[in-house]
Amino acid sequence: MKKKLNLAPVFFVGPHVILFIVFILLPTIYGIYASFTKWNLMNDPVWVGLDNYKTILFDNSSTFHTQFNNGLKNTLIFVLLSVPLLIVLPLLIAVALEHKKVKGKSLIQAILYVPGLISISAGALIWLLLFNKQLGMVGNVFGSEVSWPTHQPYAWILIIIITIWGGVGGNLIIYRASISGVAQDLYESAEMDGAGPIRRFASITLPSIRFPLVYTFVMTTAGAFNVFGQPLMMTDGGPRQSTHVLMMYIRQLAFGNGESIAGMASAMAVLLGLVILLISALQYYVMNRNAA
Amino acid sequence: MLNKKWGFSAIALVLSLSTVLAGCGNDDKNNTITFWTPLTGDDGAYMDQLVKDYNATNPEIKVKHVITADMYTKVSTVLNSGKGVPDLAIIHADRVPGFVKQGQLEPMTAVTTAQPEIKEDNYLPQAWNTGNIDGTQYTVPLDIHSNVMYYNKDLLAKYGAESFLDDNVVTIDEMLSLQGKLDEGDYVVNDALLGWVILAQIQDLGGDIQEDGKPAVNTPVMKQAFENVKKINDAGLMTPFGEDGYLMFQSGNVLFSTDGTWSSTAHAGVEGLNFGVTNVYSPTPDKFTNRSSSHLFAMLKNKDRSEEKVAGIGSFLEFIRENSMEWAKAGQTVASKQVIENPEYQNYMQSFFTSNEKEIESLYIYTYEYYPYIAEAVDTYCGDIVRGNVDIDETLATMQKFVEDKIAEGTSAQ
DSSP states (O other), rough: OOOOOOOHHHHHHHHHHHHHHIIIIIIHHHHHHHHTOOOOOSSEEEOOOTTHHHHHHHOOOOHHHHHHHHHHHHHHHHHHHHHHEEEEHHHHHHHHHTSSSSSOOHHHHHHHHHGGGOEEEEEEEHHHHHHHHTTTTTHTSSSOOOOOSSSSSSSHHHHHHHHHHHHHHHHHHHHHHHTTSHHHHHHHHHHHTTHHHHIIIIIHHHHHHHHHHHHHHHHHHHHHHOOHHHHHHTTTTTTTTTOHHHHHOOOOOOOHSOOOEEEEEEEEHHHHHHHHHHHHHHHHHHHHHHHH | HHHHHHHHHHHHHHHHHHHHHHOOTTTTTTTTEEEEEEEOHHHHHHHHHHHHHHHHHHOOOEEEEEEEEEEEHHHHHHHHHHOOOOOEEEGGGGGGHHHHHOEEEEOOOOHHHOTTTOOOOOOOOOHTTTTTTTTTEEEEEEEEEBBOOEEHHHHHHHHHHHGGGGSSBHHHHHHHHTTTOOOOOOOEOOTTTTHHHHHHHHHHHHHHHHEEHHHHHHHSSHHHHHHHHHHHHHOOOOTTTTTTTTHHHHOOOEEEEEOBBHHHHHHHTTOOOOOOEEOOOBBBOOOOEEEEEEEEEEEOTTTTTOOOHHHHHHHHHHHHHHHHHHHHTTEEESSSSHHHHHHGGGSGGGGGGGGHHHHHEEEEEOOOHHHHHHHHHHHHHHHHTTOOOOHHHHHHHHHHHHHHHHHHHHHTTT
């Protein structure tokens, strides 16, 4: 019997594969290649081997070494401050919304989700006005005497507030969807056995949504490492470059003023990518092992 | 059933291919001059109008204005691939030396030969000269956009400071004389475009940002420039760090705002703001500088640009030279002498800066090859230095290293 050739799946998957190759795979490979070169984006790259990496990692006197260390340190601070909040807060809200007595669940969910749809620049302008000492609510209603974007720890608080405001909704939807999939009879039998709400959360909800939790944790962390818009718009990296994150340095080197330093920027980007890969793998391994 | 499957597949293929290939088509590429500008603000609309006016003259080849956000990134991409290079572009003055060194600019010789009125005599000298490298003209100027100082007439009268403007030079000492005399919430000056102010002070002090072609950032003159401005902050006369000094000027709490010529249109829209414009403050009454840049028409290297198009570009630039009064509406100092000598130009506030030779000379454009790196260093650190958040000597050394490292990394690729 002649085997029927079914090309339909190829046509559906094909465009995605093409787009992946053109816009993800090839640029990534070229980016890694560029990290071993000196390149100003206009002329051909010149191969320099590991020079860029040596400078970034080991040359204490180099500006690029200082920038990488400062950028990575600030990025890590952002990750440590934002990720736990972006995991715990949506989870608590999702669980709270499951309560029978809560009215208007979809409306609350929509209100929390909408900020995530607003562009970071527009959101930042709104929050900067709210926190403006002269014109904003924080100065006039709460009597704050501080210029938040230019003083620490307020600058970080400001960045974290806008991040949480914009980021809670995404994870919330994932948690709500997965919690709604948990069988109700588990809760009912646990309730009959006398389990309280905390026990039910710890023994039923959390294990049941293990995979969504691992997924959001890994993806939120990876996303947080790529932070760029919030510190750029809210503090411009200040005060004294204490909120200047790595992506800002990378962008400035590659597409900033004057001749581009794209080779060095690529090397920094590759190193950042390796850090993200390592931490994501570690998170996945640890969380999956503990849950097994 | 099979037909239905194939139908879906065909639609999916067509949609994806049309997405990928969108924009590749360019039917009118031979009879249209593609003109890229980075004018993403209100000025883009004024340029649109100028292009529309030109096209209304029914030229042989029409101009298509494309406002391109992040233009320099896109320029490097198209130059690298050699495809999609615009026929004409507006670039900033500080980009010229770098582009020329990379061999990415076409000389304007064909344009200036075909259009004899496009010549140095018909433009503001520094705007024209910024495009001249080793005797070859690479650009034709559109404007000079400079740092200027707006003043609040009501506040000057309130504090008896109108005499500061008598010689058109407000000195730092005059500003300091107001110490202790202002109501709470009022300030003498804001920190808008502070980096440009610092770079102007260097000229006022007789210094420069380079010595024998090498960057000179960690210098006594630079230190003096920072210390002079810091004096104003230390006396409590500068708007507080982190406050929006631009808005504070508009709300009538600041005597002077060191902003750009282009802000005059926004200030004019504020009800009750009674303001004028003068030169940026100086440490000495003998010299004043308004740090400036310039928008320049340039032809990036493009092997597909035909002679007809070059002729069309010449016609367009000649039209702009004669008809760019529209550009004055954007608040810019127009580079064409024919426009600025037109009595109508006096209606625009920025005409102050071309009212006499001394004012024209005050519009200073840095043309040092590595100016962009130095400007970046100054912008990055000036706020913290002037506010006393960092040690000045240490930071100047860091800035010098910052510039040197970038230069070493950038040029060694050649």
